[in-house]
Amino acid sequence: xxxxxxxxxxxxxxxxxxxxxxPLSFHEQALPAALASMAAAKQGKFWEYHDELFINQxxxxxxxxxxxxxxxxxxxxxxxxxxxxxxxxxKIEQDVAEAKKAGVTGTPTIFVNGRKVKNRGIAAISxxxxxxxADGNN
Amino acid sequence: xxxxxxxxxxxxxxxLLAFMPVATAQAxxxxxxxxxxxxxxxPIDIAQTQGGDxxxxxxxxxxxxxxxxxxxxxxxxxVDPSVTDIAVSAKGEQLYLINSKxxxxxxxxxxxIVEINAGDSPFLGPAGAKVVLAVFSDFQ
Numbered sequence: 567x568x569x570x571x572x573x574x575x576x577x578x579x580x581x582x583x584x585x586x587x588x589p590l591s592f593h594e595q596a597l598p599a600a601l602a603s604m605a606a607a608k609q610g611k612f613w614e615y616h617d618e619l620f621i622n623q624x625x626x627x628x629x630x631x632x633x634x635x636x637x638x639x640x641x642x643x644x645x646x647x648x649x650x651x652x653x654x655x656x657k658i659e660q661d662v663a664e665a666k667k668a669g670v671t672g673t674p675t676i677f678v679n680g681r682k683v684k685n686r687g688i689a690a691i692s693x694x695x696x697x698x699x700a701d702g703n704n
Numbered sequence: 705x706x707x708x709x710x711x712x713x714x715x716x717x718x719x720l721l722a723f724m725p726v727a728t729a730q731a732x733x734x735x736x737x738x739x740x741x742x743x744x745x746x747p748i749d750i751a752q753t754q755g756g757d758x759x760x761x762x763x764x765x766x767x768x769x770x771x772x773x774x775x776x777x778x779x780x781x782x783v784d785p786s787v788t789d790i791a792v793s794a795k796g797e798q799l800y801l802i803n804s805k806x807x808x809x810x811x812x813x814x815x816x817i818v819e820i821n822a823g824d825s826p827f828l829g830p831a832g833a834k835v836v837l838a839v840f841s842d843f844q
């Protein structure tokens with residue numbers, strides 16, 4: 567089971583997983599893929615699109631973005647127009663600026679209530695979550 | 705026992721003098737006080753991260769106080785009263801506490817808690833969850 571599903575499975579009422587974009591500049595398809603995921607989000611299918619992007623990670627290109635959108639039943643005309651919207655690019659730029667401020671240098675980088683996760687295993691993440699939940703109860 | 709003879713000291717000194725006039729003639733220092741912070745405690749030692757974003761100050765009250773570049777206190781770490789000197793890693797994630805009396809070097813891992821705006825980003829799980837797990841990622 568992927569890490570986030572494990573976390574959500576373990577803490578269904580107390581943890582929210584938030585996706586922030588940090589397309590690395592040396593990953594040629596990272597920015598277009600991020601834009602495609604946001605265009606899918608505009609039709610309520612961000613996470614489905616997100617999963618497909620990871621499954622097709624090695625063959626990403628414009629054709630693939632449209633193919634995934636079609637398979638998920640998205641309105642392709644709207645999808646293509648949304649992908650080009652400057653507001654989507656701005657949102658990514660905001661996430662990147664926020665990442666830089668938070669000291670993010672690689673992907674994925676995870677924070678639990680603002681605390682950087684040094685070890686991405688479920689045990690280490692659970693420990694941080696448990697600490698945060700205990701803090702909240704005081 | 706190794707002892708330098710007089711000539712052993714004087715000759716290198718003369719060689720140094722031969723080069724000095726050039727350096728002195730060009731040397732110029734421009735300076736101004738760029739900031740001044742009134743401290744609550746007596747400082748003993750100072751260390752800075754690369755780029756000067758954070759300044760760590762060891763005080764005589766067995767604390768290391770961390771200041772931002774704007775002079776605001778970011779955090780305080782209690783330390784052993786006999787710590788004599790401090791040093792920090794480039795990003796400030798490790799603080800080194802040097803104790804010359806006890807001949808010890810301690811490394812303290814520091815976690816900075818950052819604010820992450822979860823606002824309009826896609827999420828899974830309950831909207832009002834107590835814990836927010838933010839993932840910065842790309843797809844390639």
